Amino acid sequence: MKMWAIAALALFGATVPAEAQVSGTIETKSYPKTQDGRRIGCSIEFRAAVQDFAYRNGASVMVIGSVGFMNYPGKQAAVTLKVIIHDVSADGQNIDLNTAAPSSISLVGIHDDSNAGAQLSSSLGDSPGSRIAAYNIDGFLEVYERIVGRKELMLLFNRQAGGIDVRVPIDLTVEDLDESGKPVRSNQTVVGFQDCSRKLLDDMEAANPAK
Numbered sequence: 001m002k003m004w005a006i007a008a009l010a011l012f013g014a015t016v017p018a019e020a021q022v023s024g025t026i027e028t029k030s031y032p033k034t035q036d037g038r039r040i041g042c043s044i045e046f047r048a049a050v051q052d053f054a055y056r057n058g059a060s061v062m063v064i065g066s067v068g069f070m071n072y073p074g075k076q077a078a079v080t081l082k083v084i085i086h087d088v089s090a091d092g093q094n095i096d097l098n099t100a101a102p103s104s105i106s107l108v109g110i111h112d113d114s115n116a117g118a119q120l121s122s123s124l125g126d127s128p129g130s131r132i133a134a135y136n137i138d139g140f141l142e143v144y145e146r147i148v149g150r151k152e153l154m155l156l157f158n159r160q161a162g163g164i165d166v167r168v169p170i171d172l173t174v175e176d177l178d179e180s181g182k183p184v185r186s187n188q189t190v191v192g193f194q195d196c197s198r199k200l201l202d203d204m205e206a207a208n209p210a211k
Contacts, residue, residue: 022060022092023050025174025183028153030192032199033068039203041070041080042196044153044189046170049088054164060088062095063168065130067107067153069140069197071204078120079140081105083157084130099129103161106133108154109142116156131157144197147172151190 026047033041045066051058068080083105087096101124106116115135122133146152153170172190174183 024048025169025171027176028170028172028174028189030189030196032196033070035073038073039196039200040072041068042193042200043068044147044172044193046153046172048168048170050166050168052087052166054166055159056087059090060092061099061166062086062088063155063157065155067143067155069137069144069200071200077137077204079107079115079118079135079137079143080132081107081135081155082125082130082132083155084125084127085157086129097128100159101125101129101131102157102159103131103163104133104156104158104165105131106156106165107135107143108146108156108167109139110145110149111142112154113139113142114156115139115143148190148194151187 026049028044028046030042030044032039033043043066047062047064049060049062052061063083063085065081065083070080071077083102085099085102087099088094104116104122106114106119108114118135118138120134120136122131124130125132146154151172153172155168155170156165157168158165173185173187175186175188176184178184
């Protein structure tokens with residue numbers, strides 16, 4: 001079993017009854033994305049568990065993915081989102097690595113508005129349970145404000161077109177879980193993403209100076 005899955009199952013350990021279903025952030029990290037050594041984006045990766053009351057009567061789902069603020073050379077700046085979902089068994093001891101991918105995914109800003117209306121593209125990812133979407137940068141400021149102000153990333157996924165979205169809060173102060181399943185906290189994910197974003201914006205302004 002992959003190490004992230006082992007860490008995830010620690011959330012369902014001896015501290016809760018075997019039948020219990022839980023939610024919580026497992027891991028977050030931020031880093032710059034580069035191309036030929038040049039900064040072209042900033043990314044946050046995350047792993048979390050959430051209870052799905054819309055489709056699974058509160059059973060837990062593992063949610064893995066990343067969000068990126070990207071500026072590929074010669075292309076418009078965009079926001080990217082990748083979400084992978086894996087259903088967890090009722091006893092919390094097994095993860096279904098072949099869960100169907102979400103039908104839609106989006107991000108939520110500081111005022112609880114989704115960026116779904118800014119979507120440019122959406123497609124299945126290259127691994128089971130995954131979907132990848134890209135958005136224009138309209139509304140990203142509100143997402144960024146939520147990341148920096150609340151130290152939280154909020155995303156939505158849906159299992160069927162026209163269905164109810166499942167909300168997934170990601171606590172960006174959780175760096176990892178210790179051996180007992182308790183969160184190891186720091187501000188590194190938020191600080192790293194904020195610093196990277198500022199540098200990326202500086203690079204974009206330098207490449208396109210105001211006339």
